[in-house]
Amino acid sequence: MPTLAHKIGSLIFCPHCGTLLSPPRDDEKTVICEQCSYEEPASSYENIEITTRSHPEAFPSALRQKRKTQTKVHQGKVLPKVSEKCPACGHLEAFYEEKQMRSADEGSTILYTCVSCKHGWRVNN
Ligand SMILES: [Zn+2]
Ligand SMILES: [Zn+2]
Structure with missing residues (x-):
């Protein structure tokens, strides 16, 4: 052995002379x-990496908070997408928004906005 x-x-140090060994390429x-030509198997470094990665605390919480903020901003703006053909450019995806009309017998109006050219149109239900 x-x-x-x-x-x-x-960090890994040489067991013979205590020199800090550089990670393998x-x-x-x-x-x-x-210093003394001692050979350390590169697998020692692999074990260290696995231990570090499985530690959830290794990731700064600031990164997670940033991601949460970005999601919030998106939810306020982005409308659901549906398969609808744009009458202006023929693109097959449009943002979907349903608007309820004032009286019940008027029903609702669907507002579409083309994902590609931002052309907007409405369809009465
Ligand atoms: Zn050494
Ligand atoms: Zn379009």
Whole structure:
């Protein structure tokens, strides 16, 4: 059994001379100590990466909050999309918005806005 290097957080130190070892490049199988030529298997670094990634606290909460804010902004603006042919450009997707008319027997009016050219038109129910 070879002596394994000392690990502190995500850093690996040479077990013989205590030198900080640099992480392996993509295809490297071992990390060689610059001071004493000790070889540390690159797999030691893989284990460290897995541990770090499975830790949800590693991601800053600021990032999650930013994503939440963006979703909120979108919900206020974006209307549901439906398959409707635009009479102006022939595009087959339009934003859909239903407007209730004042009296009940007038029914409702569907407002469409073309996703492609922003042309708007309405259809009475
Ligand atoms: Zn060393
Ligand atoms: Zn259009």
